[in-house]
Amino acid sequence: MRPMCYSAQIRAEYKQFVRAFGAVLNIRAFAKLYFERQSDPTIKIPKAVDAFFMDPQTDGEREIKALIDAFNAEQATKFEQEIFKQRKRLADAERKLQVKVTKAATESARIAPAKIEWNLGKLADLKRVELKPRDSRFFPGWYAPVMIWEDGQRVIKPMRYLCRPAGKPAFYDTKYPGIYNSRRDNLEGFWKGQFGVTHGILVINAFFENVDRDGEKVVLQFRPRPEQDMLVACLWSHWTAPGQPDLLSFAAITDEPPPEIEAAGHNRCPIPISPEHIDAWLKPDASNLAAQYAILDDRPRPYYEHQLLAA
Numbered sequence: 001m002r003p004m005c006y007s008a009q010i011r012a013e014y015k016q017f018v019r020a021f022g023a024v025l026n027i028r029a030f031a032k033l034y035f036e037r038q039s040d041p042t043i044k045i046p047k048a049v050d051a052f053f054m055d056p057q058t059d060g061e062r063e064i065k066a067l068i069d070a071f072n073a074e075q076a077t078k079f080e081q082e083i084f085k086q087r088k089r090l091a092d093a094e095r096k097l098q099v100k101v102t103k104a105a106t107e108s109a110r111i112a113p114a115k116i117e118w119n120l121g122k123l124a125d126l127k128r129v130e131l132k133p134r135d136s137r138f139f140p141g142w143y144a145p146v147m148i149w150e151d152g153q154r155v156i157k158p159m160r161y162l163c164r165p166a167g168k169p170a171f172y173d174t175k176y177p178g179i180y181n182s183r184r185d186n187l188e189g190f191w192k193g194q195f196g197v198t199h200g201i202l203v204i205n206a207f208f209e210n211v212d213r214d215g216e217k218v219v220l221q222f223r224p225r226p227e228q229d230m231l232v233a234c235l236w237s238h239w240t241a242p243g244q245p246d247l248l249s250f251a252a253i254t255d256e257p258p259p260e261i262e263a264a265g266h267n268r269c270p271i272p273i274s275p276e277h278i279d280a281w282l283k284p285d286a287s288n289l290a291a292q293y294a295i296l297d298d299r300p301r302p303y304y305e306h307q308l309l310a311a
Helices: 014-021 027-039 047-053 059-099 103-127 259-264 275-282 289-297
Strands: 007-010 143-150 153-161 181-183 199-213 216-225 230-241 244-255 303-309
Touching (some): 027 153, 047 059, 059 103, 143 230, 143 244, 153 275, 230 275, 259 303, 275 289
Parallel strands (some): 181 244
Antiparallel strands (some): 007 199, 143 153, 199 230
């Protein structure tokens, strides 16, 4: 089966997000994530989420910005060191090739420019202030802001887009690599511990799919028309284990695709819910799963326009 919704584009404007949905940002949860990233650079957070904190107004937001700045400075140093290393490698190879053509020198002369260019691009992205659309994209294993219900209100917390159900071993991440999505027809199977219990909403305005076209894998971007926010129904879990950091993670619920997505070559689609169902979805009644299915069925039906992107 082809992976569904292998990446998406989050709603990037935090202040507009808050005004539109009346949700409160859980500063403690974001601060914890950014603190953990200091010692674990494999934690991936979209640049658009960093931008939430670039104009801090509270002590908590200032603390997060300081963590982001420190991490970015460390990453910049690594990119600069690699650029210096590869430039030296290229210069050494060119000098050797002037004397004698060798396989090693030829390979270095071929590889070094590409690595220099890649690191220069990463460095430029790191220092760039103005956001670009790609800064809002996230992929399986990355973190994204998810809206949940907590302490009597809508709350936004960062969660990993690869749901590890509570009580399951950590190796589920690799044993079931597709658990960033939950199929609607399996909600009472694999996802029975989350469905009707812990629901969330991911606000996106586009999603991306890998599609086979004439034997070649390409990437399609799907956007709803008319343009609108998609309030994607999600399941989430709070995973804990002795000696391990707590993990908040989520999966987007998917269903059979509308005709235009199927015609484009893909077989799944995330399920957006109607704005009037937000609180009912975020506060599920585990004894009335029929009501939750009804929310999933009473969904907006936009036309999904697609665009071919680079693979």
